[in-house]
Amino acid sequence: MALGEKGVLIRGRSGVGKSSLALALVDAWRRRGDFARLVGDDCVLARIRGGRAVLSPHHAVAGLAEWRGIGLLPQDFEQNAVLALIVDLESDQERADCSRMPESNELTCDFHGLRDIPLLRLPARATERSVAAIVAFLHEVSTN
Template structure:
């Protein structure tokens, strides 16, 4: 079983894994914290899997994310440093969030939720504005309502 390591964050909200990709400084950690806090305020489970780097592998067609051993339970908070956080050892990824510059965002995309192929696994993905965690949270909320109807209101 091969593994690859990518520059990304992964977290779990309820039973759904979210993989957040974006350039350095695009707000992956801030968005992860925003999503976790929003879910927890609503009484839902949420925890980080990995910050900054994520190891990926495919098991029976499902994409599994886990932290590199050196980063387990650690999160970089820009301007503050490395902090210890509650974390999970691994998660199945259900949604990919790509953080992009606001200028690259389509106002009304043809497909709000697209099919994304990663490591040979077919997943759903959305684009969200970088360094705008509240705007990204709103888009992720709508993606969850679309992809997982009947799920709790996590955000």
């Protein structure tokens, strides 16, 4: 999704709450009075341009978002967003090795040849808590 000028990519297995988190983040960002839109749901394209990852929707699902139990519904979307943060939604088992106070090298990852992309590892299906963590993280990044 595009949150202001920041692109956020949410990754995780099926059913961990990626779509719910994306839609909740867009809503929370808009309630702050800031620009926010979905880029894509379930499938986005990433192109490396000028040392940055540019995310765009896959043509098959552009403008659609999955609402579990309802299906695909039309959704306003943005054509491109520059990746600023990756969020990995993980099960309790996957998070077992996640530090309570992570070292700085645990807060970045490599992505398609780009190094040190900011990374948050958050619990699956904890939408409200994850929204708060992402908003706080992006606010901290933008003020430093």
